[in-house]
Amino acid sequence: MNIGQEVLEALKDEITEIEYKRYIRHLTYDTKKSTTDLAIFYAPNALVVNWIKNKYNDKIAHLFEVKTGSKVTVQITLKNTTERKKSKKAPEVKQSSSLLNPSHSFDNFMVGGSNQFAYAAIKSASENPGKVYNPVFIYGGVGLGKTHLMQAAGNVLQNRGKIVIYTTVEQFLNDFIRHVRNKTMERFQEKYRKCDVLLIDDIQFLSNKEGIQEEFFHTFEALKGAGKQIILTADKHPKKIGGLEARLQSRFEWGLVADIQPPELETKIAIIKKKCEINKVRLSEDIVNYIATVIDSNVREIEGILSKLHAYSQLMHIDIDLEFTKNVLKDQMNENHENLTMDKITEIVAKDLNIKPSEIRSKGRSKNIVYARRISIYICRELTQNTMPQLAQYFGMKDHTAISHTIRKINDLIKDDMDFKTKIEELTNKITASA
Numbered sequence: 441m442n443i444g445q446e447v448l449e450a451l452k453d454e455i456t457e458i459e460y461k462r463y464i465r466h467l468t469y470d471t472k473k474s475t476t477d478l479a480i481f482y483a484p485n486a487l488v489v490n491w492i493k494n495k496y497n498d499k500i501a502h503l504f505e506v507k508t509g510s511k512v513t514v515q516i517t518l519k520n521t522t523e524r525k526k527s528k529k530a531p532e533v534k535q536s537s538s539l540l541n542p543s544h545s546f547d548n549f550m551v552g553g554s555n556q557f558a559y560a561a562i563k564s565a566s567e568n569p570g571k572v573y574n575p576v577f578i579y580g581g582v583g584l585g586k587t588h589l590m591q592a593a594g595n596v597l598q599n600r601g602k603i604v605i606y607t608t609v610e611q612f613l614n615d616f617i618r619h620v621r622n623k624t625m626e627r628f629q630e631k632y633r634k635c636d637v638l639l640i641d642d643i644q645f646l647s648n649k650e651g652i653q654e655e656f657f658h659t660f661e662a663l664k665g666a667g668k669q670i671i672l673t674a675d676k677h678p679k680k681i682g683g684l685e686a687r688l689q690s691r692f693e694w695g696l697v698a699d700i701q702p703p704e705l706e707t708k709i710a711i712i713k714k715k716c717e718i719n720k721v722r723l724s725e726d727i728v729n730y731i732a733t734v735i736d737s738n739v740r741e742i743e744g745i746l747s748k749l750h751a752y753s754q755l756m757h758i759d760i761d762l763e764f765t766k767n768v769l770k771d772q773m774n775e776n777h778e779n780l781t782m783d784k785i786t787e788i789v790a791k792d793l794n795i796k797p798s799e800i801r802s803k804g805r806s807k808n809i810v811y812a813r814r815i816s817i818y819i820c821r822e823l824t825q826n827t828m829p830q831l832a833q834y835f836g837m838k839d840h841t842a843i844s845h846t847i848r849k850i851n852d853l854i855k856d857d858m859d860f861k862t863k864i865e866e867l868t869n870k871i872t873a874s875a
C-alpha cells in the first residue's frame with residue numbers, strides 16, 4: 441500500500457461510509473509525480489474534484505502530516521485522459537505541458553456577445569499560430585473564461601503535435617528562481633524559448649517585478665522573432681496594469697487585445713447547461729434559469745453550485761427540485777448579495793419602469809405603480825435578508841400578512857403571466873449584476 445492509499449484508508453475512519461464510497465474511493469494517488477511535499481490525487485470528474493477539495497482537502501493534508509511528519513500540499517485534479525491516451529500510442533510524445541485541462545475545449549466554451557471577440561481572437565490564433573495576431577492578449581474579470589479559452593487553444597495545438605507551455609506568472613517566476621539558484625539558467629531559457637506556443641496566465645502579476653520582467657521580455661522577443669504564438673491573459677488592459685516596463689506594455693499591444701465581459705443571461709444559461717452535460721447532472725429548465733439569475737458574473741461559481749447540488753442530493757437521497765435548489769443556494773446568495781439593499785433594488789426597478797422610487801413606496805394604486813411595487817417586493821424578498829415585517833414597513837403596508845399575501849399573488853402571476861415572469865428575471869439579473 442502506498443502512502444496515498446494509507447492516508448485514504450485512515451480518512452475512511454473519519455467520514456461516513458456513504459461519503460467514502462461516493463467520493464473518496466474514486467481517488468487515485470500518483471506515486472510518480474507526488475513528492476515529499478506534494479501529494480497528487482486524481483478524481484474521475486470535476487464534481488468530485490470540487491467536492492473533495494472543499495470538504496476533505498484539509499483532512500487529507502492533516503493525515504499526511506500525521507503519517508509522514510512533514511507538511512504536504514494536497515492537489516486533487518482531474519485525470520488527464522487525453523494525455524493518457526496519447527502516451528499509450530506514442531510513448532515518445534514531445535515534452536509538453538500536462539497542466540492543460542482537457543475539458544477546457546472550444547466545444548465546451550459557450551459563445552455570446554460578452555466573449556465573442558476574445559473567442560474569435562483565440563480561435564484564429566489556434567488555427568494559424570504565430571501568423572495572424574501575436575501576441576493575443578485577453579483581459580477581463582475573474583471567472584469569465586480567460587484561462588479556459590487560452591487552454592482551449594493550447595489543447596488544439598498540443599493535439600496537433602506542437603510543444604505547448606501553459607504557465608501562470610507565479611509558476612514562471614518560481615521556475616526562474618529555482619534555475620537561478622541551481623545555476624541552470626540555460627535550461628530555463630531553452631525550455632521557454634524552444635516551445636511552439638507559450639500561454640501565460642495572469643500577466644498582471646508581473647507588475648513591479650523587474651527581474652522577471654527582464655527575463656520575460658527576452659523570452660517574448662525570442663519567441664515572437666521565431667514566429668511562435670504567444671497568448672497572454674490579465675485582469676485588465678495592458679495600459680492599466682501599471683508597474684510594467686514600457687517596452688513590455690507596448691509589446692502586449694502589438695498583436696490583438698480583446699476583452700471578456702460578464703456573460704448575459706442567455707450565455708449563463710448555455711454555460712450551465714453545458715456544465716450539466718459534462719458533469720452528467722440533470723436539471724429542469726426552471727432550475728437552470730434560477731441558477732443563472734442567482735449567480736453573478738463569475739462563471740466559476742457554476743461548477744461549485746452544481747457540485748453542491750449533486751453532492752447534497754446524493755448524500756441526502758433527495759431529488760434536485762427548485763425548492764431544494766433554493767435551499768442549497770441560500771448561503772451562496774447571501775454571500776453574493778450582502779451589499780444589496782431595498783433602496784438599491786427599488787431604485788433600479790423604478791428607473792427601469794420609469795417611475796419614482798418614492799411612488800413604489802407610496803400607497804398609490806395606479807396600475808404601473810402596483811406593478812412596480814410587486815416586482816420590488818418580490819425581488820427584495822428573494823435577494824435580501826429582510827423579514828416580512830421589515831418589508832411591510834419599508835413598502836408602507838399594514839403588516840407582514842399584507843406582504844405574504846402580495847408574495848403569494850406574485851407567485852401566481854409568475855406562473856400565469858410569461859411577460860411578468862420575464863420582467864422579474866430581467867430585473868433580478870440587472871440588480872444582481874449591480875451588486
Ligand code: ADP
Binds near residue numbers: 550582587740743
Ligand atoms: P478566468 O481565467 O477568467 O478567471 P476561467 O477560465 O478559470 O476564468 O473560468 C472559470 C470557470 O468558468 C471554468 O470552469 C470555465 O470552464 C467556466 N467558463 C467561463 N466562461 C465560460 C463559457 N463561456 N463557457 C463555458 N464555460 C465557461
Ligand code: MG
Binds near residue numbers: 586587588641
Ligand atoms: Mg484564470
